[in-house]
Amino acid sequence: MTAANSEAVLPAKGIEAPRSGRIDPKYLRSNPSSGSFEMVAWVFMRVSGAALVVLIFVHLFTNLLVGEGIHQIDFAFVAGKWANPVWQFWDLTMLWLAMLHGTNGMRTIINDYAEKDSTRLWLKSILYLATTVIIILGTLVIFTFEPCLVDDAGNLMDYAPAFCENIAN
Amino acid sequence: MSTPTVEKEPASKVDLASSGQGATAVQQFDITLKVRRYDPERSEDAWWDEWNLTMFGTDRVLDALHKVKWEVDGTLTFRRSCAHGICGSDAMRINGRNRLACKTLLKDLDTSKPITVEAIKGLPVEKDLIVDMEPFFQSYREIMPFMINSSPAPTAERVQSPEERQRFDDTTKCILCAACTSSCPVFWTDGQYFGPAAIVNAHRFIFDSRDDAGDMRLEILNDKEGVWRCRTTFNCTEACPRGIEVTKAIQEVKTAILTRSL
Numbered sequence: 015m016t017a018a019n020s021e022a023v024l025p026a027k028g029i030e031a032p033r034s035g036r037i038d039p040k041y042l043r044s045n046p047s048s049g050s051f052e053m054v055a056w057v058f059m060r061v062s063g064a065a066l067v068v069l070i071f072v073h074l075f076t077n078l079l080v081g082e083g084i085h086q087i088d089f090a091f092v093a094g095k096w097a098n099p100v101w102q103f104w105d106l107t108m109l110w111l112a113m114l115h116g117t118n119g120m121r122t123i124i125n126d127y128a129e130k131d132s133t134r135l136w137l138k139s140i141l142y143l144a145t146t147v148i149i150i151l152g153t154l155v156i157f158t159f160e161p162c163l164v165d166d167a168g169n170l171m172d173y174a175p176a177f178c179e180n181i182a183n
Numbered sequence: 184m185s186t187p188t189v190e191k192e193p194a195s196k197v198d199l200a201s202s203g204q205g206a207t208a209v210q211q212f213d214i215t216l217k218v219r220r221y222d223p224e225r226s227e228d229a230w231w232d233e234w235n236l237t238m239f240g241t242d243r244v245l246d247a248l249h250k251v252k253w254e255v256d257g258t259l260t261f262r263r264s265c266a267h268g269i270c271g272s273d274a275m276r277i278n279g280r281n282r283l284a285c286k287t288l289l290k291d292l293d294t295s296k297p298i299t300v301e302a303i304k305g306l307p308v309e310k311d312l313i314v315d316m317e318p319f320f321q322s323y324r325e326i327m328p329f330m331i332n333s334s335p336a337p338t339a340e341r342v343q344s345p346e347e348r349q350r351f352d353d354t355t356k357c358i359l360c361a362a363c364t365s366s367c368p369v370f371w372t373d374g375q376y377f378g379p380a381a382i383v384n385a386h387r388f389i390f391d392s393r394d395d396a397g398d399m400r401l402e403i404l405n406d407k408e409g410v411w412r413c414r415t416t417f418n419c420t421e422a423c424p425r426g427i428e429v430t431k432a433i434q435e436v437k438t439a440i441l442t443r444s445l
Contacts, residue, residue, distance in 0.1 A: 053444065129373060
């Protein structure tokens with residue numbers, strides 16, 4: 015009786031690495047990530063950081079050093095700045111970059127310090143929610159800002175800044 | 184028959200100072216060695232043991248550990264193989280810094296205070312100063328630490344210029360002692376990060392002109408647990424007993440991944 019040897023088959027995943035079966039599962043990387051999100055985030059941090067240095071220092075300079083300095087800042091000053099599309103765009107860029115830069119920084123800190131995946135999930139959910147709310151609110155304020163509010167009769171409200179009188183006349 | 188007179192050889196051809204006192208001339212001092220012990224068969228918790236020892240100026244931390252194991256407490260457990268800074272077996276946390284016990288002279292430490300010795304952090308402790316190195320070697324295996332070249336082997340060696348060899352010279356010095364990876368705060372958190380040692384050994388092949396699989400290694404290290412988790416805290420560079428500029432190597436791999444993507 016001749017029984018043919020069964021054909022040799024290599025294991026589907028190749029030969030296992032030595033002692034690979036006895037690694038504490040907590041050290042095994044679950045699934046290799048595809049895409050380059052972490053690389054994009056890393057580059058974004060550097061680019062936005064450099065941009066924010068310029069944006070913030072020009073912002074501080076125009077607000078605090080030019081003209082009457084710190085005494086000029088009031089409701090009317092902000093209203094005056096946002097009447098200019100350049101400053102609207104400037105502040106919008108600053109808001110978005112600062113929020114995303116800070117959020118990504120917090121995200122990496124959570125990744126580095128949270129030990130359990132469930133803790134990570136919770137902390138990051140709160141972080142992303144807060145970021146979304148602030149970005150949307152901030153963007154709305156910049157674009158829908160109306161300093162000279164009028165009542166139904168077309169008269170300026172009491173708390174409208176003084177320069178609204180000049181515009182109205 | 185006369186034998187030729189042979190001038191008698193002096194005991195030593197080297198001129199030794201007559202006032203030498205031999206071994207006693209070596210500086211001698213007392214130290215307190217404080218070791219973090221762990222034995223799962225004895226207790227769930229780790230504990231600290233202290234020994235007062237008289238050591239010599241030529242002794243290393245490893246000699247103090249040997250003195251304890253051989254003369255005081257035979258249950259003290261640690262790894263060491265060559266004991267001369269090459270095998271990378273005896274990396275441990277000495278006075279809070281990752282060092283090779285066989286390369287750290289006692290006289291270079293503050294002997295007025297107890298010298299603390301712990302197992303390296305971030306890897307599961309098996310007993311006393313011995314940790315399970317498998318997770319560390321798993322990451323090492325993942326970056327494929329061997330030359331991959333699909334072109335037919337030449338009759339002689341694969342030629343490389345001195346400049347091409349110099350490109351990755353620094354990272355060839357790694358002895359896989361895990362001092363860098365276990366000094367990395369990102370690795371401490373959950374042990375998922377590839378760790379400096381794996382990246383250093385990937386660097387050794389990525390920048391080798393004879394190797395063809397650099398792209399594959401860069402792709403592996405572009406993982407979310409790869410080079411982008413490096414926070415450039417320089418703990419690894421400070422810990423490396425071979426003086427490898429680990430953080431610089433990681434940075435070079437980051438740059439290589441970036442330029443490859445652009």
